[in-house]
Amino acid sequence: MANFIVRIELYNADYDDYETLHKRMEGIKFYRYIMFPNGKNHDLPNGTYFGKRDLTTYQLLSEVKRVAKPLSKSKDPSIFLCSFNDWDASLYPSK
Numbered sequence: 455m456a457n458f459i460v461r462i463e464l465y466n467a468d469y470d471d472y473e474t475l476h477k478r479m480e481g482i483k484f485y486r487y488i489m490f491p492n493g494k495n496h497d498l499p500n501g502t503y504f505g506k507r508d509l510t511t512y513q514l515l516s517e518v519k520r521v522a523k524p525l526s527k528s529k530d531p532s533i534f535l536c537s538f539n540d541w542d543a544s545l546y547p548s549k
Contacts, residue, residue: 455506456537466527478521487548496545
């Protein structure tokens with residue numbers, strides 16, 4: 455399984471649209487936090503999600519577009535994603 459980071463920006467979206475996006479991303483196993491090696495979750499920046507999947511970046515992009523596109527009102531959402539092996543971060547612990 456690969457580690458993925460996904461960043462999504464919706465256009466002309468409101469609070470409810472982003473809340474729906476968060477739920478839809480959780481539905482495809484992507485979360486707004488990442489677990490540090492010490493076992494504690496830390497919050498990612500707004501619009502950023504972490505998940506582990508057995509997909510290519512192309513396959514994952516199609517899946518993310520499917521859940522995000524209906525929520526972006528004036529144009530298609532901007533989506534950036536990448537797979538990675540090594541990481542480090544300076545993030546706030548989840549509450």
